[in-house]
Amino acid sequence: MTDTITAPTIEYLLLSPLLVVFGAAIVGVLVEAFAPRYLRAAFQVPLTLLSLVAAFALVIFVVVKDGVPNKAAAMGAVAADGPALFIWGTILLLAFVSVLLIGDDFVPSAVAVPGSVEEERAVSEGAAHTEVYPLVLFAVGGMLLFAASNDLLVMFVALEVMSLPLYMLCGLARRRRLLSQEAAMKYFLLGAFSSAFFLYGTALLYGYAGSIDLSKISTSLSSVGGQDSLLFIGAAVLGVGLFFKIGAVPFQMWKPDVYQGAPTPITALMASGTLVAAFGALLRVFWVALGNLEWDWSPVVWAVAILTMVVGAILAITQTDIKRMLAYSSIAHAGFILTAVVATAGAKQNSLALSGILFYLVAYGLTTVGAFGVVTMVRDPGGEAWHLSRWAGLGKRSPKLAMVLAFFLLAMAGIPLTSGFFAKYAVFSAAVSGGAVALVVVGVVASAIAAFFYVRVIVLMFFSDPAADGPSIVMPIATRGVVGFAALATVVLGVFPQPVLDLASKAAQSLFVR
Amino acid sequence: MGETFVFWVLAVVSVIAALGLVFSRKAVYSALMLGVVMLSLAVLYAVQDAPFLAVVQIIVYTGAVMMLFLFVLMMVGVDSSDSLVETIKGQRFWAVLAGLGFAVLLALGIGNAFIGPAKGLAAYPQNVPSLAELIFTRHVFAFEVTSALLITAALGAVVLAHRERLTPKLTQRDLARQRFKEFARTGRNPAPLPGPGTYARHNAIDKPALLPDGSIAAQSVNRYVARYEKAEGTLPPEVAQALESDSEALELEKE
Numbered sequence: 130m131t132d133t134i135t136a137p138t139i140e141y142l143l144l145s146p147l148l149v150v151f152g153a154a155i156v157g158v159l160v161e162a163f164a165p166r167y168l169r170a171a172f173q174v175p176l177t178l179l180s181l182v183a184a185f186a187l188v189i190f191v192v193v194k195d196g197v198p199n200k201a202a203a204m205g206a207v208a209a210d211g212p213a214l215f216i217w218g219t220i221l222l223l224a225f226v227s228v229l230l231i232g233d234d235f236v237p238s239a240v241a242v243p244g245s246v247e248e249e250r251a252v253s254e255g256a257a258h259t260e261v262y263p264l265v266l267f268a269v270g271g272m273l274l275f276a277a278s279n280d281l282l283v284m285f286v287a288l289e290v291m292s293l294p295l296y297m298l299c300g301l302a303r304r305r306r307l308l309s310q311e312a313a314m315k316y317f318l319l320g321a322f323s324s325a326f327f328l329y330g331t332a333l334l335y336g337y338a339g340s341i342d343l344s345k346i347s348t349s350l351s352s353v354g355g356q357d358s359l360l361f362i363g364a365a366v367l368g369v370g371l372f373f374k375i376g377a378v379p380f381q382m383w384k385p386d387v388y389q390g391a392p393t394p395i396t397a398l399m400a401s402g403t404l405v406a407a408f409g410a411l412l413r414v415f416w417v418a419l420g421n422l423e424w425d426w427s428p429v430v431w432a433v434a435i436l437t438m439v440v441g442a443i444l445a446i447t448q449t450d451i452k453r454m455l456a457y458s459s460i461a462h463a464g465f466i467l468t469a470v471v472a473t474a475g476a477k478q479n480s481l482a483l484s485g486i487l488f489y490l491v492a493y494g495l496t497t498v499g500a501f502g503v504v505t506m507v508r509d510p511g512g513e514a515w516h517l518s519r520w521a522g523l524g525k526r527s528p529k530l531a532m533v534l535a536f537f538l539l540a541m542a543g544i545p546l547t548s549g550f551f552a553k554y555a556v557f558s559a560a561v562s563g564g565a566v567a568l569v570v571v572g573v574v575a576s577a578i579a580a581f582f583y584v585r586v587i588v589l590m591f592f593s594d595p596a597a598d599g600p601s602i603v604m605p606i607a608t609r610g611v612v613g614f615a616a617l618a619t620v621v622l623g624v625f626p627q628p629v630l631d632l633a634s635k636a637a638q639s640l641f642v643r
Numbered sequence: 644m645g646e647t648f649v650f651w652v653l654a655v656v657s658v659i660a661a662l663g664l665v666f667s668r669k670a671v672y673s674a675l676m677l678g679v680v681m682l683s684l685a686v687l688y689a690v691q692d693a694p695f696l697a698v699v700q701i702i703v704y705t706g707a708v709m710m711l712f713l714f715v716l717m718m719v720g721v722d723s724s725d726s727l728v729e730t731i732k733g734q735r736f737w738a739v740l741a742g743l744g745f746a747v748l749l750a751l752g753i754g755n756a757f758i759g760p761a762k763g764l765a766a767y768p769q770n771v772p773s774l775a776e777l778i779f780t781r782h783v784f785a786f787e788v789t790s791a792l793l794i795t796a797a798l799g800a801v802v803l804a805h806r807e808r809l810t811p812k813l814t815q816r817d818l819a820r821q822r823f824k825e826f827a828r829t830g831r832n833p834a835p836l837p838g839p840g841t842y843a844r845h846n847a848i849d850k851p852a853l854l855p856d857g858s859i860a861a862q863s864v865n866r867y868v869a870r871y872e873k874a875e876g877t878l879p880p881e882v883a884q885a886l887e888s889d890s891e892a893l894e895l896e897k898e
Contacts, residue, residue: 137780144784151791158798166807206784240806254809260802267795274788283785290791297799336756358752 140202143191143209146184146217147277150270153180157263166256173262177228180266184273185221188214199639205342206283208413208642213277215487215636216409220276223401223494224269226614228262229607230394230502235261236303243306261298265398268294272402276409279642281331281341281367281418284410288327288374291406292320295399299391304512312390319373319383327370333363334418343418344643350421364419364426371414374407375463378436385448388456393513396452397501400459401494408466408490415470416479417641423473430471434568437464438575446582450515451504454582455497458541461579462493468572469556472563476640482563483637485555488630492548492622493541499615500537502608503530507600514600517586522595527602531590533616538583540619543576548622555630649690657683674712681705695771837863851882859885 141148153176160172191198197211207213235258238251271291278284300313335341337359338349350360369380376384388396419426441461448454466489469482507514507523507530514520524531540547553576557569622629660679667673681704689697729735778786813821822833837852837860849872852863864882872878 134776134780137783139784151788154791155794158794161798203784204781206782238807239802240804250809256807256809258802260798264795264798264802267791270791280785282782283788286785286788286792290788290795293792293795293799297795297802301802333753356756359756362749362752 137204139204140200140209142194143198143200143202144207145187145191146221147207147270147273149180149184149187150221150266150273153177154263154266154270157266158260161260161263169259170257173259174228177262177266178225181221181225181228181269185218185225188218188221197636197639199642201279201344201642205279207274208277208279208343210642211636211639212409212412212483212487212641215633216276216405216490217273219405219487219491219494220269220272220402222491223405223498224265224272224398226495226498226502226611227394227398227401228265229611230397230498230505231261231265231392232394232505232605232608234303234392234394234505235301236306236309239301243310258301261301264294264298265395268292268298268398269402272406276406276413278410278413279343281334281343281346281414284414285324285328285331288324288370288410291403292324295395295403296320298395299387301395302390302392305390305515309390309392312387316383316387323370323373323380326366326373330363330365330367330370333359333366337363343413346418347420347643350419360422361425364422365429367414368426368429371407371411372433375404375411375467376437376460377433377463377467378440378460381437381440381460384460385453385456388459389450389452389515393452393501393505396456397498400455400497400501404459404463405490405494408463408470408486412470412483412486413641416473417643420473427471427473430467431565431568434464434467434471435571437461437467438572439464439578442575442578442582445579446585448582449517451517451520451586452501452515454517454586455500455504458579458583459497461575462489462541464575465553465556465572466490466493468560468565468568469563471568472560472565474563478559478563480634480637480640482556482559483640484630484634485552485559487633487637488555488626489552491629491633492552492619495615495618495622496537496540496548499612499619500534500541502612502615503534503537505608506530506602506604506612508603509600517589519596519600520586521589521593522599524591526595526599530602533612535587535590536616536619538586540623542580542583544580546620546623548619548626550623551626551630552622646690649686653683653687670716671713674709674716677712678705678709681709693770695774832862839863839865851885861885 157173157176160169160176164172191209192214197214198209199211200209201207202209237254237256237258238248239258241248241251268291271287271289271294274287275284275291278287296313296317299316300310302309331341334346337353337356338346339353340346340349353360373380373383388400391399415426415430438461441457441459441464445454445457445461448457466486469486469489472482473479504513507520509519523534536547540549543549543553553572557572560566560569560572657680660676660683664673664676664680667676681700685697685700685705688694688700819833825831826833839846839848839850839852848865849868852860854860859881864886869878869882869886873883
């Protein structure tokens, strides 16, 4: 050890998207502290949206200025490479549209007991928790870092930074508050368990490799001998933490409850942004750190992928709550993406699989945000019309909205001319060329099962008579914009996917930094 | 030699404490046992040449986290007991089975692992300065991002627990105005109650105040004392008479 410590070098430009998001979140907290209540929303909404746009612009600027970077920034803590930047752009875009969905979905006063006089007074006084905006920004910052972390310690910190605000936000739904608080509690407890598993795995892998750097773990796979049990237990336990975050079976239990209970904009953010970030981290751990261990983990991921696809698709059929149904569909989609995660072999195959996954994440993320956007629009007197029977005959009452939702559902089912088709095609073809044909067969069967419940909703909307006291349609301008944008993206990616596919394959070309 | 000795002494202490933690019926005892376990761990760390870890263990875990546990216990109420009704049938059995299975799996796995000689101590001979160097160079980004976590925690606590004042706070002036408005409406005395013993020979709590004409001010009689004295049969007759003339006081006394 030397007596002087050399100052660390931080690549501020490469990290600027992260820094902007975190900085804006902290400014948002200051706004909460100093601005009067009636001005807060007027500050927070533009601040949040502008910071997300600025971060997105910085991602593009970084690529335009010096080409796709491929280095570990901030003393090797953050990986700035093609996939990371692509995922950053995706998360920022999805977060932007999810923030636009935020309307009157949040509780006016979280501390008031549900149904109490105090709550009524908070409603009539027009109180609002504008803290949700900085919380969302913190969560987005955590997502960005989670997908780009280059060592397990940063990954753990990012996991917490991402999850903690989400636990909070889940419990703040304005309607059906007890359900929402239950969801937050469940998510918090199970999330804490999974974080503990992740940390335990990190410790065991450190014991094996003597380092928490993903690349050093990878190199020690060939040089360290005789400690295989540490490695295997560590990898398995780490995997539990990651599979929990993507909601893969058998760690999917939280997803339906949390998606149902959370305010719908937050559900949209979790279903899109968190999934993208979690896949980024999962790929880094399994491909970079444990890449040379593929023979050992791929059977496990095979099994998890099959279970995830089948369980997600089958349980979705029995759901009567639209948000729960979308949650199970999100589980099934995580399984579809996993088919490409196991399809590794050589650099060329890997970049093919990676670009497929990246494209899938963009396409699915936008479609799912759009679908949840439609869910926020269909209202009963007591809030969103969550029960599927309330959606009967929506096609006759509001044909345009029903058509848009039907289109989103078809995209999730993977019908041609929608983004979902090319997304599924991309991951399945990568899986086939990676030798996972059996997995693709299961995937196609699961897609067919999934198509059944998507189509069932469409049939319900268009071929049954509307109830006399059916739900009303509320269309705030921002939500309308989000749904329109998502629909447009679903069409464009379904008809003319080449630019985004090119972008994804360019980002995936040099694979993850090592 | 010394290390082995310390280990065996602390092993006995900490295992007994850990068993006590699990099996004691009172939550406070469990918390204190946890404190003992944590302190034994801290000493073990210190013996193993990890002074930083030992100090952190004491300051953060034993000092802060344990105190939080105790605060929560005190707030919830020391006497309150958990409901032990199983909501899922056979939950306890399966939980024990799964827990034991996992423990056996881990113990076998880690027990089989060959743990090489520690590398960290050789590379970084000085514990605390080396940690400082790592935190401020290699792991500086993780260290700084942790601040986001702390801000989130603080903000979350505010959102969940802070009750924002929705109505303006009543000032002294508002309260006085309210009292006089009520006086105008119901005739309720706006002034404070007279203290006991005013104009009387004693100012003890059980001596009623006297009005200028020498009669007893009924409002100054302490109702609780009067009730007690009545039950004991020592209530002075003039006080009882004064209270009888005040219907409100009698009602209160009858309560």
